[in-house]
Amino acid sequence: MPLSPEQIDRLARLARVALSPQEREDARDKLNRVLGLIDQMRAVDTTGVEPMSHAVAEEAGGGQRLRADEVTEPDRREAFQAVAPAVEEGLYLVPKVIE
Amino acid sequence: MLGATLGELAAALARGETSSVELTQGCLDRIARWNGPLNAFITLDPERSLREAREADARRAAGRAGPLTGIPVAHKDIFCTRGMRTTCGSRMLGNFVSPYDAHVIERFAAAGCVLLGKTNMDEFAMGSSNENSHFGPVRNPWDTARVPGGSSGGSAAAVAARLAPAATGTDTGGSIRQPAAFTGICGLKPTYGTVSRYGMVAFASSLDQGGPMARSAEDLALLMNVMAGHDRRDSTSVERAPEDYASQLKAPLEGLRVGLPREYFAEGCAPDVLLRVREAIAWFESRGARLVELELPRSPLAVPVYYVLAPAEASSNLSRFDGVRYGHRASDYRDLADLYSRSRAEGFGAEVKRRILVGTYVLSHGYYDAYYLQAQKVRRLIARDFVAAFERCDVLMGPVAPSTAFPIGANADDPVQMYLNDIFTIPASLAGVPALSIPCGFDAAGLPVGLQLTGPHFAEARLLGLAHHYQQATDWHRRVPAHTPL
Known part of the structure; x- marks a missing residue:
């Protein structure tokens, strides 16, 4: 079923992406084409098939490694905050969220 | 000199016939001449490149050179570099200078390679034509009205036009192999987990894999020897003993079983592409390979x-x-x-x-099982x-893409048409197996055609060996685009 303009608005809100009216129409047209494409895989019988969530080869352990819960990184706050749009005294600045 | 392969350049450096400074300056001169029309690079820093070249020459003079010390390498602008911006082709990261280097960047620096610049790409690696870059489309050196493929289109165009002897790329659904095919160069998507994703801006983490792009299979092997290796900072980096990717360049072809997936030779593929691919496969048959017709039914x-x-995965990563x-x-x-x-509306294309x-939709309440889990x-x-196919053959061969390079703008209005460019490259990405693209001729319009070789997990060295044999008997990989003569 094609997406309605209201559904596009909801997705844009969930994804935190503002869309202009033209962008919204364009996104609706193109998303509906993409959904038509991906609907092709919905009818496949996958009874009893385990979902494949990653592509690490079985012979390489087949899963993702865990590491010990230890501090391994040095504190580089200044370097990381140097690329932030707005910081003050080591804090990231955002608009007021509590009145 | 700049028409030479990486192996030849490395040998010339070792014999003292050239220097890293000379090679690097040669590349920078070609970039100055051709980057305007091609738009292959987003960021250049000639002073830094030449400083690294002088350091490489000093290292060689001190007797501490490795196999690729002094070779200039261009990096896709998805790999984070300290001291040089990393844009990922996006306005979002237009001024971003990473506080750390990607693992791949560290490895090339440790090998003594020169960072030649950062190459253009589809924004966040999402695209098959390089038209999605915030920094403008890249043009194909074989025909500048056409796309170079994507998303590693800048790397592909730079190597094809001899602006760089080698480059890095990343491949999520075909982003190394398809641009390699469209520009007549070689590109390898390694087995998932072979090259660390640390410092590689994430698109779809269960699929993203870095890999080399260069002029010959032997060059790719030399580059893999630098790029591949375990990195504890990437939880999907596989722990394996170091491998020499050039070890099977001379392995014999006799007894090779070449699988031909029926689905890759179906209608929808351009006749010229199928013709060139079948000729290349016939060459392998003439050297003792046995052809096995089989299916990849899904x-x-x-x-x-x-x-x-x-x-x-992208909707999650890009949050x-x-x-x-x-x-x-x-x-x-x-x-x-x-x-x-608003930041995201302005920053993303x-x-x-x-x-x-789309990602938000398929992950949202009520659709998760029907779309995401089902997929x-x-x-x-x-x-x-x-897995079933590799019980019957050692390598799969077929086309890389259903057509040769298409005109800029040709697929601009229909995303599905654009997505179908990756119909032959996506299956190996989903399975996590290695796949290679090498040039195997030209279509009637003079555009390069790529042959895809796909192997089982960790069969990179074998794939490169097969491609090397073919390149000993053919010279497609040595052709220089007429638009960018040496």
């Missing part, structure tokens, strides 16, 4: 599955761009939610926004097709 589902999984910690921040906003929405919306299940069926 491969027609690979594109639909990919366009569920990749956007889902980090919030206008707060790094990246673009809107100047005008009402509150925090508006800051997020149209295709990236669409994929975020992961069909992905396993696709991977099983490869």
Whole structure:
């Protein structure tokens, strides 16, 4: 079923992406084409098939490694905050969220 | 000299016939001449490149040179570099200078390679034509009215036009192999987990894999010897003993079983492409290979599955761009939610926004099982097709893409048409197996055609050996685009 303009608005809100009216129409047209494409895989019988969530080869352990819960990184706050749009005294600045 | 392969350049450096400074300056001169029309590079820093070249020459003079010390290498602008911006082709990261180097960048620096610059790409690696870059489209050196493929299109165009002897790329659904095919160069997507993703801007983490792009299979082997290796900072980096990727360049072809997936030779592929691919396969047959017709029955589902999984992972990965910690921040906003929405609206291009919306949709309440989980299940069926195929053959051969390079703008209005460019490359990405693209001739319009070789997990060295044999008998990989003569 094609997406309605209201559904596009909801997705844009969930994804935190503002869309202009033209962008919204364009996104609706193109998303509906993409959904038509991906609907092709919905009818496949996958009874009893385990979902494949990653592509690490079985012979390489087949899963993702865990590491010990230890501090391994040095504190580089200044370097990381140097690329932030707005910081003050080591804090990231955002608009007021509590009145 | 700049028409030579990496192996030849390395040998010339070792014999003292040239220097890293001379090679690097030669590349910079060609970049100055051709980057304007091609738009292959986003960022250059000639002073830094020449400083690294002098350091490489000093290292060689001190007797501490490795096999590739002094070779200039261009890096896709998805790999984080300290001291040089990393844009990922996006306005979102237009001024971003990473506080750390990607693992791949560290490895090339340790090998003594010179960082030649950062290459253009589709925004966040989402695209098959390089038309989605915030920094403008890259043009194909074989025909500048056509695309170079994507998303590693800048790397491909730079290597094809001899602006760089080698480059890095990344491949999520074909982003190394398809541009390699469109520009007549060689590109390898390694087994998932072989090259560390640390410092590689994430698109779809269960699929993203870095790899080399160069002029010959031997060059790719030399580059893999630098790039590949375990890295504890990437939880999907595989722990294996170091491998010499050039070890099977001379392995014999006799007894080789070449699988031909029926689905890769079906209608929808340009006749010239199929003709060139069949000629290349016939060459292998003439050297003792046995051809095995077989099926990858679920491969027609690979594109639909990919366009569920990749956007889902992308929508999650790209949620980090919030206008707060790094990246673009809107100047005008009402509150925090508006800051997020406007920063992302201004920072992301149209295709990236669409994929975020598709990903948000397939992950949202009520659709998760029908789309996301179902796609992961069909992905396993696709991977099983490869396991079954490799019980009957050693390598799969077929086309890389259903056409040669298309005109800029040709697929601009229909994303599905654009996505179908990756119909032959996505299956190996979903399965996580290695696949290689090498040039195998030209179509009637003089555009390069790529042959794809796909192997079982960790068969990179064998694939490169097969391609090397073919390149000893052919010279497609040595052809220089007429638009960018040496």
